[in-house]
Amino acid sequence: MDLDELRLLRRARDRMDREYAQPLDVPALARTALMSTGHFSRQFRAAYGETPYSYLMTRRIERATALLRRGDTSVTDACFAVGCTSLGSFSARFTQIVGETPSAYRARDHSDLEVVPGCQVMLVTRPRKTGGSAAGADTATRP
Numbered sequence: 001m002d003l004d005e006l007r008l009l010r011r012a013r014d015r016m017d018r019e020y021a022q023p024l025d026v027p028a029l030a031r032t033a034l035m036s037t038g039h040f041s042r043q044f045r046a047a048y049g050e051t052p053y054s055y056l057m058t059r060r061i062e063r064a065t066a067l068l069r070r071g072d073t074s075v076t077d078a079c080f081a082v083g084c085t086s087l088g089s090f091s092a093r094f095t096q097i098v099g100e101t102p103s104a105y106r107a108r109d110h111s112d113l114e115v116v117p118g119c120q121v122m123l124v125t126r127p128r129k130t131g132g133s134a135a136g137a138d139t140a141t142r143p
Helices: 003-018 026-032 037-048 052-070 075-081 087-098 102-107 118-125
Strands: 128-132 138-141
Touching: 003 026, 003 037, 003 052, 026 037, 026 052, 037 052, 052 075, 052 087, 052 102, 075 087, 075 102, 087 102
Parallel strands: none
Antiparallel strands: 128 138
């Protein structure tokens, strides 16, 4: 993969980071990278180790954890605020990535993070990729 192609992939990844709450799909992201959908998906996975959809969902869940840690946002509101349209899919993916349901995460005491600077909280709570299942699904866990 050449540097120009990496630059285009980064453009699509940056769009996901910036516009995670917007309705994004792989064809739209492929257009951002000036690639066909199939080529974009293959190259994104080769460059970043996960599918574009998995990357986007991980960013959405990451943002949702920040909302739920505050305690003043419902699970449903957090789901829609981060761009998910199905509460069931959001809850399933949240549980897969974080290791507990959104409701349990919201109810948990997060006061231990109050003394940590915000820029460090993001690093400490960022879901980390741990590998895939035999079927090739992407999984991640909290630290």
